[in-house]
Amino acid sequence: MDEPHWTLLSRRVTHRGFVTLSEHEVELPTGENIVYEVDESIPCGVVVLGITESGEMRLAKEYRYPLDRWIFELPGGGVEHGEAPAEAANREYEEELGLRPIDLTFLYTFSQNPGRHAYPIHLYFCTRTQLGTKTTGDPQEVVRAVDVSVDDFDQMVNKGEIVDPCLLIARLVAAQKGLLPPVG
Incomplete structure:
Protein backbone atom coordinates (compact mmCIF):
# COMPACT_ATOMS: atom_id res chain seq x y z
CA MET A 1 0.00 0.00 0.00
CA GLU A 40 16.41 20.88 14.42
CA SER A 41 18.98 21.52 17.15
CA ILE A 42 21.75 19.20 15.97
CA PRO A 43 22.60 17.16 12.86
CA CYS A 44 22.43 13.98 14.98
CA GLY A 45 23.09 12.74 18.48
CA VAL A 46 25.21 9.99 20.01
CA VAL A 47 25.08 7.90 23.17
CA VAL A 48 27.52 5.28 24.44
CA LEU A 49 26.74 2.20 26.52
CA GLY A 50 29.94 1.27 28.31
CA ILE A 51 30.44 -2.02 30.10
CA THR A 52 33.09 -2.40 32.80
CA GLU A 53 35.51 -5.35 33.00
CA SER A 54 33.25 -6.86 35.68
CA GLY A 55 30.21 -6.63 33.37
CA GLU A 56 28.52 -3.63 34.96
CA MET A 57 26.83 -0.93 32.91
CA ARG A 58 28.75 2.34 33.12
CA LEU A 59 26.08 5.04 33.27
CA ALA A 60 25.95 8.78 33.70
CA LYS A 61 23.88 10.28 36.47
CA GLU A 62 22.86 13.84 35.79
CA TYR A 63 20.45 16.41 37.16
CA ARG A 64 17.72 17.21 34.63
CA TYR A 65 16.01 20.49 35.39
CA PRO A 66 12.74 19.83 33.46
CA LEU A 67 12.19 16.75 35.66
CA ASP A 68 13.72 18.38 38.78
CA ARG A 69 15.62 15.21 39.58
CA TRP A 70 18.81 13.25 39.03
CA ILE A 71 18.40 10.50 36.44
CA PHE A 72 20.49 7.69 34.99
CA GLU A 73 21.32 8.05 31.33
CA LEU A 74 24.05 7.26 28.82
CA PRO A 75 26.95 9.62 28.22
CA GLY A 76 26.36 11.38 24.94
CA GLY A 77 25.30 14.52 23.21
CA GLY A 78 25.11 16.34 19.93
CA VAL A 79 27.34 15.83 16.94
CA GLU A 80 28.99 19.07 15.92
CA HIS A 81 28.78 20.18 12.28
CA GLY A 82 31.50 18.42 10.31
CA GLU A 83 32.13 15.84 13.05
CA ALA A 84 31.58 12.12 12.43
CA PRO A 85 29.21 10.41 14.88
CA ALA A 86 31.94 8.03 16.14
CA GLU A 87 34.23 11.01 16.84
CA ALA A 88 31.40 12.69 18.77
CA ALA A 89 30.75 9.49 20.75
CA ASN A 90 34.42 9.32 21.77
CA ARG A 91 34.48 13.03 22.64
CA GLU A 92 31.25 12.95 24.67
CA TYR A 93 32.26 9.84 26.63
CA GLU A 94 35.57 11.41 27.57
CA GLU A 95 34.06 14.84 28.36
CA GLU A 96 31.38 13.39 30.62
CA LEU A 97 33.11 10.42 32.27
CA GLY A 98 36.83 11.19 31.89
CA LEU A 99 37.36 7.93 30.01
CA ARG A 100 38.35 7.40 26.39
CA PRO A 101 36.75 4.38 24.64
CA ILE A 102 39.27 2.00 23.05
CA ASP A 103 36.88 -0.39 21.30
CA LEU A 104 33.93 1.79 20.31
CA THR A 105 31.42 -0.21 18.23
CA PHE A 106 28.33 1.08 16.45
CA LEU A 107 25.13 -0.74 17.53
CA TYR A 108 22.00 0.99 16.28
CA THR A 109 20.38 4.21 15.04
CA PHE A 110 16.96 5.34 16.27
CA SER A 111 14.82 8.42 16.67
CA GLN A 112 14.32 9.55 20.25
CA ASN A 113 11.22 11.62 19.51
CA PRO A 114 10.11 11.12 15.89
CA GLY A 115 7.12 13.41 16.34
CA ARG A 116 9.30 16.50 16.85
CA HIS A 117 13.03 15.80 16.38
CA ALA A 118 14.52 15.84 12.90
CA TYR A 119 17.74 14.12 13.98
CA PRO A 120 18.71 10.48 14.59
CA ILE A 121 20.54 9.13 17.65
CA HIS A 122 23.48 6.77 17.03
CA LEU A 123 24.07 4.19 19.77
CA TYR A 124 27.61 2.93 20.41
CA PHE A 125 29.01 0.26 22.74
CA CYS A 126 32.40 -0.12 24.42
CA THR A 127 33.97 -2.53 26.88
CA ARG A 128 37.47 -1.11 27.17
CA THR A 129 38.54 2.41 28.08
CA GLN A 130 41.63 4.31 29.08
CA LEU A 131 41.91 7.28 31.36
CA GLY A 132 41.08 10.52 29.59
CA THR A 133 40.23 14.02 30.69
CA LYS A 134 36.85 15.06 32.02
CA THR A 135 36.45 18.37 30.25
CA THR A 136 32.81 19.37 30.34
CA GLY A 137 32.94 23.09 30.98
CA ASP A 138 29.19 23.53 30.74
CA PRO A 139 27.82 24.62 34.16
CA GLN A 140 24.50 22.92 33.28
CA GLU A 141 26.26 19.60 32.85
CA VAL A 142 27.32 18.02 36.14
CA VAL A 143 27.75 14.32 35.38
CA ARG A 144 28.62 11.50 37.76
CA ALA A 145 29.82 8.13 36.49
CA VAL A 146 27.92 5.26 38.11
CA ASP A 147 28.52 1.55 37.54
CA VAL A 148 25.37 -0.55 37.89
CA SER A 149 24.99 -4.31 37.58
CA VAL A 150 22.65 -5.49 34.85
CA ASP A 151 20.42 -7.15 37.46
CA ASP A 152 20.19 -3.93 39.49
CA PHE A 153 19.50 -1.97 36.32
CA ASP A 154 16.68 -4.34 35.34
CA GLN A 155 15.22 -3.95 38.84
CA MET A 156 15.33 -0.15 38.47
CA VAL A 157 13.48 -0.50 35.14
CA ASN A 158 10.83 -2.67 36.83
CA LYS A 159 10.39 -0.02 39.54
CA GLY A 160 10.02 2.77 36.97
CA GLU A 161 13.26 4.45 38.03
CA ILE A 162 14.82 4.51 34.54
CA VAL A 163 13.17 7.22 32.45
CA ASP A 164 15.74 7.97 29.74
CA PRO A 165 14.57 6.39 26.45
CA CYS A 166 18.12 6.11 25.07
CA LEU A 167 19.13 4.02 28.05
CA LEU A 168 16.11 1.72 27.71
CA ILE A 169 16.74 1.25 23.98
CA ALA A 170 20.44 0.58 24.62
CA ARG A 171 19.65 -2.16 27.16
CA LEU A 172 17.26 -3.88 24.75
CA VAL A 173 19.53 -3.63 21.68
CA ALA A 174 22.62 -4.81 23.59
CA ALA A 175 20.66 -7.83 24.85
CA GLN A 176 19.34 -8.63 21.37
CA LYS A 177 22.89 -8.54 20.00
CA GLY A 178 24.15 -10.84 22.79
CA LEU A 179 26.27 -8.15 24.45
CA LEU A 180 24.21 -8.18 27.66
CA PRO A 181 22.05 -10.90 29.25
CA PRO A 182 18.49 -11.22 27.95
CA VAL A 183 15.93 -8.77 29.30
CA GLY A 184 13.47 -10.13 31.81
Whole structure:
Protein backbone atom coordinates (compact mmCIF):
# COMPACT_ATOMS: atom_id res chain seq x y z
CA MET A 1 0.00 0.00 0.00
CA ASP A 2 1.34 3.44 -0.92
CA GLU A 3 1.55 5.55 2.23
CA PRO A 4 0.99 9.29 1.70
CA HIS A 5 3.64 11.82 2.71
CA TRP A 6 3.48 15.46 3.64
CA THR A 7 4.93 18.06 1.26
CA LEU A 8 7.22 20.78 2.65
CA LEU A 9 6.14 24.19 1.35
CA SER A 10 8.39 26.45 3.44
CA ARG A 11 10.60 26.40 6.52
CA ARG A 12 11.69 29.17 8.88
CA VAL A 13 13.71 29.11 12.09
CA THR A 14 11.64 30.56 14.93
CA HIS A 15 14.17 30.13 17.75
CA ARG A 16 17.92 29.57 17.76
CA GLY A 17 19.64 28.99 21.09
CA PHE A 18 20.63 25.78 22.83
CA VAL A 19 17.57 24.44 21.00
CA THR A 20 16.74 25.34 17.39
CA LEU A 21 13.05 25.28 16.52
CA SER A 22 11.67 25.64 13.02
CA GLU A 23 8.17 26.05 11.66
CA HIS A 24 7.50 23.97 8.59
CA GLU A 25 4.53 24.87 6.45
CA VAL A 26 3.41 21.56 4.98
CA GLU A 27 0.68 20.31 2.73
CA LEU A 28 -1.07 17.23 4.07
CA PRO A 29 -2.21 14.44 1.72
CA THR A 30 -5.73 15.88 2.10
CA GLY A 31 -4.56 19.12 0.48
CA GLU A 32 -4.81 21.07 3.75
CA ASN A 33 -1.85 23.28 4.73
CA ILE A 34 -0.64 23.36 8.34
CA VAL A 35 2.33 24.67 10.33
CA TYR A 36 4.35 22.00 12.14
CA GLU A 37 7.14 22.73 14.65
CA VAL A 38 10.35 20.69 14.39
CA ASP A 39 13.39 20.54 16.70
CA GLU A 40 16.41 20.88 14.42
CA SER A 41 18.98 21.52 17.15
CA ILE A 42 21.75 19.20 15.97
CA PRO A 43 22.60 17.16 12.86
CA CYS A 44 22.43 13.98 14.98
CA GLY A 45 23.09 12.74 18.48
CA VAL A 46 25.21 9.99 20.01
CA VAL A 47 25.08 7.90 23.17
CA VAL A 48 27.52 5.28 24.44
CA LEU A 49 26.74 2.20 26.52
CA GLY A 50 29.94 1.27 28.31
CA ILE A 51 30.44 -2.02 30.10
CA THR A 52 33.09 -2.40 32.80
CA GLU A 53 35.51 -5.35 33.00
CA SER A 54 33.25 -6.86 35.68
CA GLY A 55 30.21 -6.63 33.37
CA GLU A 56 28.52 -3.63 34.96
CA MET A 57 26.83 -0.93 32.91
CA ARG A 58 28.75 2.34 33.12
CA LEU A 59 26.08 5.04 33.27
CA ALA A 60 25.95 8.78 33.70
CA LYS A 61 23.88 10.28 36.47
CA GLU A 62 22.86 13.84 35.79
CA TYR A 63 20.45 16.41 37.16
CA ARG A 64 17.72 17.21 34.63
CA TYR A 65 16.01 20.49 35.39
CA PRO A 66 12.74 19.83 33.46
CA LEU A 67 12.19 16.75 35.66
CA ASP A 68 13.72 18.38 38.78
CA ARG A 69 15.62 15.21 39.58
CA TRP A 70 18.81 13.25 39.03
CA ILE A 71 18.40 10.50 36.44
CA PHE A 72 20.49 7.69 34.99
CA GLU A 73 21.32 8.05 31.33
CA LEU A 74 24.05 7.26 28.82
CA PRO A 75 26.95 9.62 28.22
CA GLY A 76 26.36 11.38 24.94
CA GLY A 77 25.30 14.52 23.21
CA GLY A 78 25.11 16.34 19.93
CA VAL A 79 27.34 15.83 16.94
CA GLU A 80 28.99 19.07 15.92
CA HIS A 81 28.78 20.18 12.28
CA GLY A 82 31.50 18.42 10.31
CA GLU A 83 32.13 15.84 13.05
CA ALA A 84 31.58 12.12 12.43
CA PRO A 85 29.21 10.41 14.88
CA ALA A 86 31.94 8.03 16.14
CA GLU A 87 34.23 11.01 16.84
CA ALA A 88 31.40 12.69 18.77
CA ALA A 89 30.75 9.49 20.75
CA ASN A 90 34.42 9.32 21.77
CA ARG A 91 34.48 13.03 22.64
CA GLU A 92 31.25 12.95 24.67
CA TYR A 93 32.26 9.84 26.63
CA GLU A 94 35.57 11.41 27.57
CA GLU A 95 34.06 14.84 28.36
CA GLU A 96 31.38 13.39 30.62
CA LEU A 97 33.11 10.42 32.27
CA GLY A 98 36.83 11.19 31.89
CA LEU A 99 37.36 7.93 30.01
CA ARG A 100 38.35 7.40 26.39
CA PRO A 101 36.75 4.38 24.64
CA ILE A 102 39.27 2.00 23.05
CA ASP A 103 36.88 -0.39 21.30
CA LEU A 104 33.93 1.79 20.31
CA THR A 105 31.42 -0.21 18.23
CA PHE A 106 28.33 1.08 16.45
CA LEU A 107 25.13 -0.74 17.53
CA TYR A 108 22.00 0.99 16.28
CA THR A 109 20.38 4.21 15.04
CA PHE A 110 16.96 5.34 16.27
CA SER A 111 14.82 8.42 16.67
CA GLN A 112 14.32 9.55 20.25
CA ASN A 113 11.22 11.62 19.51
CA PRO A 114 10.11 11.12 15.89
CA GLY A 115 7.12 13.41 16.34
CA ARG A 116 9.30 16.50 16.85
CA HIS A 117 13.03 15.80 16.38
CA ALA A 118 14.52 15.84 12.90
CA TYR A 119 17.74 14.12 13.98
CA PRO A 120 18.71 10.48 14.59
CA ILE A 121 20.54 9.13 17.65
CA HIS A 122 23.48 6.77 17.03
CA LEU A 123 24.07 4.19 19.77
CA TYR A 124 27.61 2.93 20.41
CA PHE A 125 29.01 0.26 22.74
CA CYS A 126 32.40 -0.12 24.42
CA THR A 127 33.97 -2.53 26.88
CA ARG A 128 37.47 -1.11 27.17
CA THR A 129 38.54 2.41 28.08
CA GLN A 130 41.63 4.31 29.08
CA LEU A 131 41.91 7.28 31.36
CA GLY A 132 41.08 10.52 29.59
CA THR A 133 40.23 14.02 30.69
CA LYS A 134 36.85 15.06 32.02
CA THR A 135 36.45 18.37 30.25
CA THR A 136 32.81 19.37 30.34
CA GLY A 137 32.94 23.09 30.98
CA ASP A 138 29.19 23.53 30.74
CA PRO A 139 27.82 24.62 34.16
CA GLN A 140 24.50 22.92 33.28
CA GLU A 141 26.26 19.60 32.85
CA VAL A 142 27.32 18.02 36.14
CA VAL A 143 27.75 14.32 35.38
CA ARG A 144 28.62 11.50 37.76
CA ALA A 145 29.82 8.13 36.49
CA VAL A 146 27.92 5.26 38.11
CA ASP A 147 28.52 1.55 37.54
CA VAL A 148 25.37 -0.55 37.89
CA SER A 149 24.99 -4.31 37.58
CA VAL A 150 22.65 -5.49 34.85
CA ASP A 151 20.42 -7.15 37.46
CA ASP A 152 20.19 -3.93 39.49
CA PHE A 153 19.50 -1.97 36.32
CA ASP A 154 16.68 -4.34 35.34
CA GLN A 155 15.22 -3.95 38.84
CA MET A 156 15.33 -0.15 38.47
CA VAL A 157 13.48 -0.50 35.14
CA ASN A 158 10.83 -2.67 36.83
CA LYS A 159 10.39 -0.02 39.54
CA GLY A 160 10.02 2.77 36.97
CA GLU A 161 13.26 4.45 38.03
CA ILE A 162 14.82 4.51 34.54
CA VAL A 163 13.17 7.22 32.45
CA ASP A 164 15.74 7.97 29.74
CA PRO A 165 14.57 6.39 26.45
CA CYS A 166 18.12 6.11 25.07
CA LEU A 167 19.13 4.02 28.05
CA LEU A 168 16.11 1.72 27.71
CA ILE A 169 16.74 1.25 23.98
CA ALA A 170 20.44 0.58 24.62
CA ARG A 171 19.65 -2.16 27.16
CA LEU A 172 17.26 -3.88 24.75
CA VAL A 173 19.53 -3.63 21.68
CA ALA A 174 22.62 -4.81 23.59
CA ALA A 175 20.66 -7.83 24.85
CA GLN A 176 19.34 -8.63 21.37
CA LYS A 177 22.89 -8.54 20.00
CA GLY A 178 24.15 -10.84 22.79
CA LEU A 179 26.27 -8.15 24.45
CA LEU A 180 24.21 -8.18 27.66
CA PRO A 181 22.05 -10.90 29.25
CA PRO A 182 18.49 -11.22 27.95
CA VAL A 183 15.93 -8.77 29.30
CA GLY A 184 13.47 -10.13 31.81
